[in-house]
Amino acid sequence: MGMRGTQVSRNQLAVIGTGYSPIARRSQLGLGALAVNAVQRAAEDANLKIEDIDGICTYTRPAEAMPGFTDGVDFVGVDFLVRTLGLAGIRWYASLDRAVTVAAFVHALHAVYAGECDYALVYRAMHNPTGALTANRFTVDFADHGRQFQAPYGLGAQLMGAALTYSEYMGRYGASREDMGAFIVNNRHNAAMNPDAVFYQKPITLDDYMNSRILSWPMALLDCDMPVDGVSALIVTTAERAKNHVKNPVYVAGHVTLGFDYLHAQGFGSWETNMTSVGLIGRALWSRSGLKPSDVDMASLYDGFSYLMYMWLEGLGFCGEGEAHEFIRDGRIAIDGELPLNTSGGSLGAGRLHGGPQLIEAVRQIQGRCGPRQVKDVKVTLANAGAPTGGCSAVLFTNEPVA
């Protein structure tokens, strides 16, 4: 694909509306109600009647899937929303369990381009169940299959796998936890200015980060995104139709869904496995869009775990190999810096919505709607989400069709 030239759908698709439900660690409202609320706000933003939505797409997977999970309560699937919103004209849907919300967005782009539907709703609803997640614990006394080679060494699940990959980077390139602090503090600084963020008005200092409890070295509490109750929603249509709805549609210059573990490493994989995958994602993204890293005015890169930022910055070509931990210093990623990064606060600051805030912020920055965290003269933004070896998508947005 990398060598194939720009994509036919380039410039043909646009976002016309975005919306968040109230976002909180624990909401007083049920998740179904939050989802309806987010869709109402996105539709209103798009000057679109809800009944005109004829396509719907989501990434459904709960933070932790349990038997008996109920649609509209523990998660919000397409079935619940189609029924509850009364979308009688529904013509297309997709419900995904890989590559999170940005992949769902990519499917919506495909569907609208192919004429499956005129107005596609993309949403992500996340419920934060009471009690602690068990995903990072050992809950069985027997390690079978692949786990037999990991569990006895303390590698239980995602968090420990992430810590391993991150520590590999630190060892190889001499990065320190202080280096990461620059990114974390910047994120929270941005989130503090974002009324839709779970950490709105709650900035932190480098000391706060350095004193944050270590969960699995080098991963501290503040290296992990905050589980929330909340919903994000976007409306996609054709560039042609978009003009009938809003003054400032945001165009899609390129999109990619990839992310494979070619080396079949267990867990999150080695640094190298991840970088192979990110390299392929970057190659496809730049060639399909005809754009390059230096064109990007603001990047919303996925930070479900903090260290993923280093992968994106290096693998997508914003800096050289092993340089990301230095790149993020000296205000370069601040709102008035060379590459404003995660102005929404990212997942670490805005909350765990698996790519929704990444997309919405990239759209709203182009529309100039970000208040105190607005970047000047934004023409090109990048949003991505996912894990490099577990499915990952990226989208480039522009203020007008790309030449």
Add this chain to the structure above:
Amino acid sequence: MGAKGADGCAIVGTAYSRIGRQPAAGMAALAVEACREAVADAGLRMDDIDGFAAFHRPSESMPGQIEGIDFAGAQLAVRLFGLRDVAWFCSVDRGLFVAAVVEAMGAIRTGTCKYVVVLRALNNPTSNPWARFVDETTPISAAHSAPYGLPALGAPLPYSQYISRYGAERHAMASVVAELRRNAAANPNALFYQHSFREDDYLSAPMIMDPLCVHDIDSPVSGAAALVLTSAERARDLQWPPAYVAAHASLGFDFSGRGVLTWDSMMESARHLAATVWKGSGIGPNAVDTVQLYDSYSYLLYMWLEAFGFCDAGEAHRFVGDGRTSVNGALPMNTSGGSLGMGRLHGAAQVIEGVLQLQNRCDLRQVKGASVALVTVGVPTLGAGGLLLTSEPVGG
């Protein structure tokens, strides 16, 4: 762009792995087998494949399941084949096989991919974990049904509703199931290949949940199926005549929100799907040469026949009589044996049989001159899809 019609894609290669109640090989190996042979069937090389789509969910999701052992999807296939130039992948969790086909079409039609493999692999676990009460409390979704003895969704309810409302008899279904098993007996890819089966076998079989007996429910298997999808334009130059996708839809919502299946909510959803498929092609029921209808539960056949307008409401149980749906009948149905004869492959068997019929490759079960095939997949309220396949491109 937009509203392009559905004439843009075609299925150009299909294959099954070995299929059995017990696995002939590991899940990953069976998935590789199906993908590799589907690509070869299309006359392509694995290097030509630049997209993978799958519905990979195991029959029963359980903690600790591992890709390659308990299930196999698009990412595993890409990794095992070592394909570095893949342009896209997807994994859907609703809508079974056709949902993955429809998403693959989107990737082809946007120019993201040239050739996409769509995969369904299913492992039949050695334990039998299905549809049992395992907890002392029920989830919210089953709070109004489980205390009355209805585990899961209540699969038998719509059928008993149908029976009492329209006076359908179990003899009618016995002849349908026997017909399907005769088709399966002639299909080397079927689980029940060369197995003899008579209507008496059906009528004397143990009830699982009245009125569903063991032969009304598809058999879980370990196996995989795959197809190759490309643009109509590229399809012309390949090994076999293409099966063009003249219309498609992936829908299937429970508008009633009852949770428990009812005949009316399923019909409402099935009609919505049917209307979308017919509207997409300009073709009507009369033009269809063969139907490959999803029959994980036997009575779904009645539902599809009525919803898609092959007969009136309440008449399907009579419509299927007199050999009308046999291979030589007016509307040959599930010539492969369907899910009941082939095993539970979540719709892959329906799609593949539709393609093979149009390619005139079905040997003893071939429908003469088949040029239009309707395929349905899924349970209407839980995510279902329809494909209308034609041997010539429709609508330019």
